[in-house]
Amino acid sequence: MTPERKARIQRVLNSRQPDLCVVTDYVHKGRNLSAIVRTADAVGAMDLHCVIGDKEYKAFRGTAKGSHGWVKVHRYTALADAVQPLKAQGVQIVAANLSAHSVDFREIDYTRPTALLLGAEKEGVSVEGQALSDAEITIPMVGMVQSFNVSVAAGIILSEAQRQRQLAGLYDAVRIDEKTYQRLFFEWGYP
Amino acid sequence: MTPERKARIQRVLNSRQPDLCVVTDYVHKGRNLSAIVRTADAVGAMDLHCVIGDKEYKAFRGTAKGSHGWVKVHRYTALADAVQPLKAQGVQIVAANLSAHSVDFREIDYTRPTALLLGAEKEGVSVEGQALSDAEITIPMVGMVQSFNVSVAAGIILSEAQRQRQLAGLYDAVRIDEKTYQRLFFEWGYP
Ligand SMILES: C[S@@+](CC[C@H](N)C(=O)[O-])C[C@H]1O[C@@H](n2cnc3c(N)ncnc32)[C@H](O)[C@@H]1O
Numbered sequence: 589m590t591p592e593r594k595a596r597i598q599r600v601l602n603s604r605q606p607d608l609c610v611v612t613d614y615v616h617k618g619r620n621l622s623a624i625v626r627t628a629d630a631v632g633a634m635d636l637h638c639v640i641g642d643k644e645y646k647a648f649r650g651t652a653k654g655s656h657g658w659v660k661v662h663r664y665t666a667l668a669d670a671v672q673p674l675k676a677q678g679v680q681i682v683a684a685n686l687s688a689h690s691v692d693f694r695e696i697d698y699t700r701p702t703a704l705l706l707g708a709e710k711e712g713v714s715v716e717g718q719a720l721s722d723a724e725i726t727i728p729m730v731g732m733v734q735s736f737n738v739s740v741a742a743g744i745i746l747s748e749a750q751r752q753r754q755l756a757g758l759y760d761a762v763r764i765d766e767k768t769y770q771r772l773f774f775e776w777g778y779p
Numbered sequence: 780m781t782p783e784r785k786a787r788i789q790r791v792l793n794s795r796q797p798d799l800c801v802v803t804d805y806v807h808k809g810r811n812l813s814a815i816v817r818t819a820d821a822v823g824a825m826d827l828h829c830v831i832g833d834k835e836y837k838a839f840r841g842t843a844k845g846s847h848g849w850v851k852v853h854r855y856t857a858l859a860d861a862v863q864p865l866k867a868q869g870v871q872i873v874a875a876n877l878s879a880h881s882v883d884f885r886e887i888d889y890t891r892p893t894a895l896l897l898g899a900e901k902e903g904v905s906v907e908g909q910a911l912s913d914a915e916i917t918i919p920m921v922g923m924v925q926s927f928n929v930s931v932a933a934g935i936i937l938s939e940a941q942r943q944r945q946l947a948g949l950y951d952a953v954r955i956d957e958k959t960y961q962r963l964f965f966e967w968g969y970p
């Protein structure tokens with residue numbers, strides 16, 4: 589490992605946010621899932637909880653290849669299996685959903701342990717997803733088209749989460765435990 | 780035209796921002812261009828200046844079909860042809876570029892007449908694009924991957940532009956001239 593590579597990995601591990609993650613509620617296009625993983629990595633999120641059918645998941649793993657190494661992708665076929673363990677840990681479930689009772693996405697406190705729940709390309713967040721979430725948020729739009737591409741919506745919301753966490757100093761001290769740090773350091777450094 | 784449709788079109792026209800646009804510097808994947816057009820519409824931008832080869836452009840027009848009606852897509856083969864007329868009108872050219880002299884994207888005043896210049900999937904912003912721009916901006920990243928997908932980057936930056944313009948009241952009064960308003964009203968209302 590070159591000194592540059594080592595320093596880069598350490599910088600990234602020093603910024604990792606164990607209490608920020610993404611849940612996808614049957615988002616099934618590989619290119620959207622890949623863009624979401626890439627964005628999750630960029631803001632320091634460590635886990636993508638991916639609720640999806642078997643076949644679509646295989647296709648996604650196939651197209652995305654190595655690029656998933658930085659964010660752990662967990663796979664479920666039922667949304668509750670992804671969400672209930674997070675809720676049990678006190679993580680707030682924030683659903684990105686274009687509904688009448690959604691609040692502006694900037695009103696949420698993302699410095700709290702947070703899972704961002706994203707809806708499917710056509711169907712949006714499922715009825716179950718809405719029931720399981722603690723808050724529903726919307727990104728204001730002033731155009732003719734009714735929604736953003738889901739990976740674009742993820743980028744806008746996670747970037748706001750990152751801004752808030754930056755201000756709160758959550759990137760200024762190591763937030764993952766020593767064991768996880770060492771494990772990822774070796775996995776990433778000596779693949 | 781139903782009264783709902785009429786009200787919707789009027790609401791959108793009342794929010795249009797004639798002095799906010801996007802320039803793409805050889806972004807060539809149809810799905811990225813389509814997501815960028817969709818996001819431009821969502822924040823009230825009216826024009827996408829698309830610098831691209833003939834063949835890629837045809838493919839893009841083919842896949843995107845009707846969804847482009849809300850944002851006018853102009854096509855160029857040379858970047859200067861897209862950018863020089865904007866500069867002549869006093870529009871600031873803001874390049875999204877991962878370079879050492881880029882500033883944080885939130886430091887820019889997007890209430891000024893602004894064109895956001897986006898770089899190609901692999902090559903990024905061209906040397907010419909960098910030379911033609913008034914400012915270079917970067918979205919901070921703390922992960923292992925070096926860049927966002929270009930349509931995700933566009934969403935993050937345009938959403939900040941929208942936030943600033945909202946605060947400045949730029950969506951509160953009609954900003955397009957009467958002739959353009961009437962033309963778009965009839966084009967959109969009676970297609
Ligand atoms: C293409 S949209 C789904 C549209 C679907 N027809 C609906 O009405 O929910 C896919 C997902 O992207 C996210 N999304 C897109 N635009 C959004 C917005 N303006 N605010 C919040 N989330 C948005 C949501 O998670 C949504 O479920």
Ligand SMILES: C[S@@+](CC[C@H](N)C(=O)[O-])C[C@H]1O[C@@H](n2cnc3c(N)ncnc32)[C@H](O)[C@@H]1O
Pocket residue numbers: 874875876877896897898899900901902903904916917918919920925926927928929930932933
């Ligand atoms: C996939 S990136 C190009 C990466 C290319 N290897 C480079 O270094 O420029 C495509 C475009 O998305 C935009 N982009 C992606 N990530 C960005 C970031 N963090 N800050 C600013 N712009 C970004 C830029 O316009 C960039 O040219």
